Amino acid sequence: MVLGIFSYGYFLNALIISSRIRFFDRRYGHVDVLVFHGYLAVVAMLFAVGHRLLKSAYYREMSTQIGFGVVGFYLFLAVVALSVLFMDNRLLRRLKPFVALRRFGVGVLRLDYSLLKLFHNATSVAALLVTVHVLMASSTREDPLRIALMGGWAGVAGLMYLHHKAVRPFLAWRKGWRVTAVIPLTEAIVELRMRRPGKPVGRRPGQFGYFRILSRDCGSEEHPFTISSAPENDELRITVKNLGDYSATLKHVCVGTKVMMDGPYGIFTPPVQPRPLLFIAGGIGITPFMSMVASWRHHTLERPCTLIWSVRTAEELVRRELFDTTAKERAMFSFVPVVTRSVQPGFPYRRIDKRLLESHSPPALRKQMLVYLCGPESMQAAAAKYLKELGVPSGNIHREAFLR
Numbered sequence: 001m002v003l004g005i006f007s008y009g010y011f012l013n014a015l016i017i018s019s020r021i022r023f024f025d026r027r028y029g030h031v032d033v034l035v036f037h038g039y040l041a042v043v044a045m046l047f048a049v050g051h052r053l054l055k056s057a058y059y060r061e062m063s064t065q066i067g068f069g070v071v072g073f074y075l076f077l078a079v080v081a082l083s084v085l086f087m088d089n090r091l092l093r094r095l096k097p098f099v100a101l102r103r104f105g106v107g108v109l110r111l112d113y114s115l116l117k118l119f120h121n122a123t124s125v126a127a128l129l130v131t132v133h134v135l136m137a138s139s140t141r142e143d144p145l146r147i148a149l150m151g152g153w154a155g156v157a158g159l160m161y162l163h164h165k166a167v168r169p170f171l172a173w174r175k176g177w178r179v180t181a182v183i184p185l186t187e188a189i190v191e192l193r194m195r196r197p198g199k200p201v202g203r204r205p206g207q208f209g210y211f212r213i214l215s216r217d218c219g220s221e222e223h224p225f226t227i228s229s230a231p232e233n234d235e236l237r238i239t240v241k242n243l244g245d246y247s248a249t250l251k252h253v254c255v256g257t258k259v260m261m262d263g264p265y266g267i268f269t270p271p272v273q274p275r276p277l278l279f280i281a282g283g284i285g286i287t288p289f290m291s292m293v294a295s296w297r298h299h300t301l302e303r304p305c306t307l308i309w310s311v312r313t314a315e316e317l318v319r320r321e322l323f324d325t326t327a328k329e330r331a332m333f334s335f336v337p338v339v340t341r342s343v344q345p346g347f348p349y350r351r352i353d354k355r356l357l358e359s360h361s362p363p364a365l366r367k368q369m370l371v372y373l374c375g376p377e378s379m380q381a382a383a384a385k386y387l388k389e390l391g392v393p394s395g396n397i398h399r400e401a402f403l404r
């Protein structure tokens with residue numbers, strides 16, 4: 001019973017935490033909150049497995065109350081297993097059998113992320129079944145305080161879930177945006193611009209939103225994209241690389257299409273204190289820095305800042321004029337493009353390695369310098385390792401992950 005109570009609590013808390021609560025986002029960052037939500041769900045599942053095994057070992061009879069619990073348990077187990085195996089990019093990603101299974105799931109069973117995300121909603125049904133199971137249990141019913149506590153907890157989780165799934169989308173729909181331009185920047189990268197009447201949306205550079213582009217091609221899927229325009233600009237821009245089915249459709253979006261945006265979220269924004277900055281971007285990981293640098297053009301830049309941007313070919317340096325112009329106009333800002341695939345004049349660097357980082361992080365500044373990293377996981381890990389070796393404190397290194 002104790003294991004069951006722990007499982008119930010962790011499960012409901014996982015549901016509460018996933019409902020995009022601003023307080024948690026501002027404190028810990030949206031992505032870390034979602035990761036924590038995942039850990040809570042896994043712990044809840046472990047407690048549930050213990051509870052189920054012990055209960056079935058000692059009490060073999062079946063009743064409606066137990067039936068609700070058993071169905072809820074298996075539904076929850078299915079969601080947790082599929083999420084850990086196919087949606088998470090952290091827990092098991094280095095294990096070879098897991099990588100093979102994932103390839104099979106995606107390639108043969110066509111388990112794409114949006115399908116899994118849809119199935120993820122089955123947790124709400126599991127939560128309902130488990131709540132009925134808990135409220136029907138004789139140990140709960142014997143004390144009104146227990147009924148109030150267990151029922152109230154589920155009520156809070158249910159209301160937060162409803163707010164997240166129904167109220168918030170409704171508000172985003174009412175305050176919808178309209179696409180004003182669709183600009184292909186390369187074969188694979190497209191920029192979408194959008195506006196809406198009324199007050200501009202308050203946001204910080206580097207934040208992202210969940211976008212639903214209401215066109216026939218895009219369906220009603222919701223995807224996270226960084227807002228690449230400056231907060232001082234009333235227009236919202238997203239700059240998207242074609243990385244799969246959804247992102248590939250964006251270049252076909254028509255001007256005038258309605259867009260729902262939930263956000264902004266995230267804490268990938270340098271603080272206002274004038275500490276030196278080092279930005280390191282890989283590929284499309286440049287988008288948060290586009291909005292930061294575009295924002296500085298409205299203010300004075302009072303601290304040294306270097307942006308290192310690594311891409312495969314020079315063609316991928318989209319909107320580089322923003323960085324070139326800022327570097328020309330602001331003595332404190334320098335821009336270092338790194339092109340990895342070809343040797344070309346104007347691009348002396350071919351890798352973000354220790355030598356490059358050493359030459360762009362003066363020893364006197366390393367202890368106070370804040371580093372912001374956004375790009376492929378392997379690039380982030382290597383850069384963070386070199387920087388720590390050079391004496392940058394790990395607490396000063398901030399990372400943004402684009403993949404879950």
Ligand SMILES: Cc1cc2nc3c(=O)[nH]c(=O)nc-3n(C[C@H](O)[C@H](O)[C@H](O)COP(=O)(O)OP(=O)(O)OC[C@H]3O[C@@H](n4cnc5c(N)ncnc54)[C@H](O)[C@@H]3O)c2cc1C
Binds near residue numbers: 031223
């Ligand atoms: C905080 C954040 C900011 C981002 N900013 C940008 C940006 O500025 N520009 C850009 O090009 N990309 C950005 N991305 C990545 C972008 O969200 C994914 O590339 C896109 O959702 C992929 O969808 P797909 O169907 O095209 O590809 P798929 O092949 O279906 O997915 C590829 C991977 O993208 C992730 N993903 C897919 N669908 C979703 C979803 N609905 N919600 C969350 N993650 C999903 C999963 O990790 C999946 O494994 C950002 C991601 C995050 C988390």
